[in-house]
Amino acid sequence: MTTTTTTPSDCVHKARTAEITYKVAWQKNDVQINEDAINIWMEMGAIKAKSQGVPRAKMLCVVAYDGKKLVAVSTIGVYPQEQTMVKGSHFRCVVRPAYRKRNIATELALRCLHTTEEWSKENPSFKVMNFTITIETQALFPKCRKPTWHGLVNFIGYTEQGLPVYVYWYKHAYIGDEQDPDYSFYPSGAPGASPVGMLQNGM
């Protein structure tokens, strides 16, 4: 198990999170963290049986402990990001009720962003280009009045279900595939899309 190194956000929020230890679980398959995470998901009703937690544990990214007690977990799902039509790292998290509003979810998100950016850079064949947060809880909708979070993550639109979507582009990201002769970005739109973006005079 590894504790992440200090980042600028640690310094800003140190007072509020000093007793919390953050651990990177991404791609480690750490038996203890997996077990703790499955227990927290059971307790919080996210899964009905422990067996359902096994595939979910493979997606663990950064977790937060208060001593030996796991207090928050985050997962990353790697799959296409609907609006941008590239593969993204999709962030989700849950924080124990007693530990909410102490900046823990924010720390998890920022640490997952950096962890997955490094991983994506080291694994270019997976072609993962961005870090995505879909806001699934109404509690955070007031925060969605701001289009940019922490100068990193930007609002890009809504899912079909009307949920706000925020994206951070990895520094090494690119859009489209130079090798694909059919690829055209503007003004015809993304590959396979209808030319809704075309100007009326045909430009």
Ligand SMILES: CC(C)(COP(=O)(O)OP(=O)(O)OC[C@H]1O[C@@H](n2cnc3c(N)ncnc32)[C@H](O)[C@@H]1OP(=O)(O)O)[C@@H](O)C(=O)NCCC(=O)NCCS
């Ligand atoms: C949503 C959840 C992850 C937030 O965790 P948290 O650790 O309390 O969040 P943070 O303390 O990092 O707060 C993040 C921001 O959201 C705001 N926020 C958090 N909970 C809020 C609430 N209930 N109402 C209004 N704003 C809230 C904070 O003020 C903060 O805003 P800021 O960055 O402008 O200061 C947590 O409540 C939770 O686990 N909920 C159940 C599962 C869930 O909904 N997961 C997320 C799906 S998107």
